[in-house]
Amino acid sequence: MRPKKKAPQISVCGVFLCLKLAEGVGFEPTIELPL
Secondary structure: OOOHHHHHHHHHHHHHHHHHHHHHHHOOOOOOOOO
């Protein structure tokens, strides 16, 4: 049993943080999305 839920959770959190920061600064995140 490996913590596979922690990896995606951190990734999602990072993406959300990036989006929030980008929105706050007023920058359109296009290439910053690791999707």
